[in-house]
Amino acid sequence: MKRKRTGFIRMGAWIMIGLLAADIILQLSGLGGNVQWDWHEMGKRISYRMFQTAVDQANPAAAYHMRRTHKLIRSEYVPSPEDLEAVAEENSAALLEDMAGENSEAVRAAEAESKTNTAESETGTEYVETLAGVPTGEIYSEKALMDPDFLLEHFYTVDPTTSADSTLINGGDLLEKDMTIDLQGEAPKILIYHTHSQEGYADSEAGNTSDTVVGVGEQLKKVLEEKYHVAVYHDLSVYDMQDGKEDRNMAYSQAAVAVRNILEENPSIEVTIDLHRDGVPDHVHLATEINGKETAQIMFLNGMCRNSEGNENNFAQNPNLSDNLAFSLQLQLKAKAYFPELVRHIYLRAYRYNLHFKPRSLLVEVGAQNNTVAEAKNAMEPLADILYAVLSGK
Template sequence: MLKKRIKTLVMSCVLVCILPITSIAMDKDEFLKFLVNSSYPESKEESGIKEYKENANTQKYEKDYMKFHVGEENIPTINNENQKEETTNNADNANSSIAANSSKYINDVRVTKDQPRILLYHTHTGETYSNSPGGNYHSQDKPNSVLEIGTMLTDELTKRGWGVVHSSKYHDYPSFNGAYMSSRQTLDALMPKYPSVDIAIDLHRDGRDLTDSVAMKNEHERATSTYKGESVAKFLFVVGMKNENVSHVQGLANDITSYAMKKYPELVLPVVKKPYGKFNQSVAPNHLLIEVGSNGTTIQEAQASVKYIADVLDGYFKTK
C-alpha cells in the first residue's frame, strides 16, 4: 500500500511538472496518447486479465483494455434504440443458421478433425452485414453475421484437409466493451485443450460510419469487386502495433497479403495497422485478424469471398 501511494505521489508530481510544458507542444489528441503511453507503457495481457478477474468493478478496466487491445478508433457507436426490437426480431432468425446451431457445435465449439491446427473465433461475433435488418453491431442475427462466414470458412478449410476448431461463442453480447477480454478467455481455454493449434484466426468484418446513401455507395465500391461474374467482398489483415511480438504479427500479415495479391489482386486490400491495438495477437504462434467485407457489403458478397480466403490460407500455410 505504501509503495502504491509513493508511486501515485511521484506520478502526480511528474504530471504537474510536465503538464504545462507538454500541453503547449501537443494538441489534445497527441497529449491524450502521451498520457496513455506514460501511464500504461506496457499494459501486460496476463496481469491485466488477473486484475480484471479480481476487480469487482470492471468498468474502468474494460475502458483501459479497449484503449490498448482494441484501439479507441475502433469502438463503434451502438444504436441502442433498435436493440430491443432487433433482439426480438432475430430470436427466430438465429435458429435458421443450420451450420452455427447444428449438433456439431458442442458448447459453442466445433472440431472438424483430430489434431487441429487452426482455431477460428470471433471477438465481435455480433458484427453483421448491410442486409441485416436491425443494424450492423451488437446483433444476434446469425445468418447475416461474421459467424456465418466463420462456419463457411471452417467448412472450406476442412475440405482442403485442415483440422479446425471453430468457436461460435458471442464475445460482444451482451457487453461489447468486454469483447476482447472475453475472447482472450476463450483462447486461454481452447489453446491448451488443442495443443496442435498453431494458427489462430479472429474473423471480423470492417466497420465504417455510413451516414447516408452516398457513403454507403462509396463504401460498397471500396469493399467489393466483381470477380468471375459475381460481386465479391474484399478482405484484409489487421495488425495491432502494441503487441510485444509485433514484428512477427506484422511480418506474417504482410507475407500472406503478398501471397494473396499474386493469386487474387482484385480481392485483397493492404494490411491495416492499428497503433493502439493488441487484439490478443500474441497468444498464438501465428495469429491473423481478418476482416471480410464491411458493413457496406452484403452477406452474400462476404460468402462469395470465403472460397478465395480459404484458398489463400491453404496455399500459404502449406508452403510454410
C-alpha cells in the same frame, strides 16, 4: 337431228369402251409381277373395275369428290416427328436388348454412373482450383520488397494512433520467416473465433447467426475442411453482449480468456483467426468480382503495441509481433498474385488485439456494413486459398 344425236351416243359408247379397255390393261399390267396368276381373283378385280368405271362415267362429279376425299384421308397417316422419335427410341431399346450380355450391362452401368455424377454435381459444392494455375496478378521484384518505404507505401495503411518503421517493416526479415505448418491429421490446426460476433451485413436477418460474421466464419471453416482437408476449430462463443445488449467494452478481455483455454485444450492449433466486419462511409462498397461472383474485399489488421511516437509504454506487448507481421505480409503477397483486388492495404493500429497467442495470429476484416452476406461468404474461398498456400508452402 336424230342422226346427229345417235352419233353422239355412239361416240360416247366408244369412249367408255376405250376407257374400260385401258383400265383392264392397267390391271393386267399390275398383276404382271406374279409368275403364277390367280385367274379367279383377277376376274373378280376386273369385274369390279368394270363396274366402278361405269359408275364413274355415269357420274363423274361424284367420282372426283370420292377420290379427292380418299386422297386427303390417306395423307393423315403420314407419321409425325413425335411418332418417328418414339419409333427411334423403341429401336434403340431393342438394339440394346439384342447386344451381348456383358456389353449391355456395361452400357447400363455407364448410363447409371453418368446420372449419379450429374446429380452429385448439382447438389455438391464445386470449388475453383486456384493454386494449380500460374499467378496472373501482381508479382513484385525482390528489390522492391526489400525497400521499407516501398512496402509501407504499397502494402500498409498506418493509423494515426501508431507508428511503423524499417525496424519492423523489413522485407528481408518478414519474407524469410517460415510460416508453414503440418496441415495433416484430424486434430484442429486452425482456430476461428469472433470477438465481435454481432457484426452483420446490409441484408442480414435480425437474430439469424448465419447472417453475421459467425456465419462467414462457418463458411471459411467449410472451405478449409472440404477443399483442403484442414481440421478447423470454430468458436461460436459470444463476447460482445452484456445482459442481452451489445457491449464491446470487455469483448477483447473475455475473448482472451476463452482463446487461451481453447489453445490449452487443443495444442495442435497453430493458427488463430479473429474474423470481423469493418465499418466504412455509407457511399463505400468494398466489393470486387472473383471467379464470376461478387465478393467482399478483406483487410488484415496488425496491432503494433505502440503509439504514434513509437512509445511502447502503457501498451500490452506482443512477443509474436514480428511473426504476426510476416504472416499478414506473406498472405497479402499471395493474394496480390492470385486475387489482386481481394485485399485492401494491411491496417496497422496501436493495440495488441489478442494477436499475441500464436506466431500465426491474424485479424481479418471481411467487407463492411454495406456488403451483402453473400458477398462476405464468397470471400471465404479465396481467403482459404491464400491461407492454404502460405501454410503449406505452395
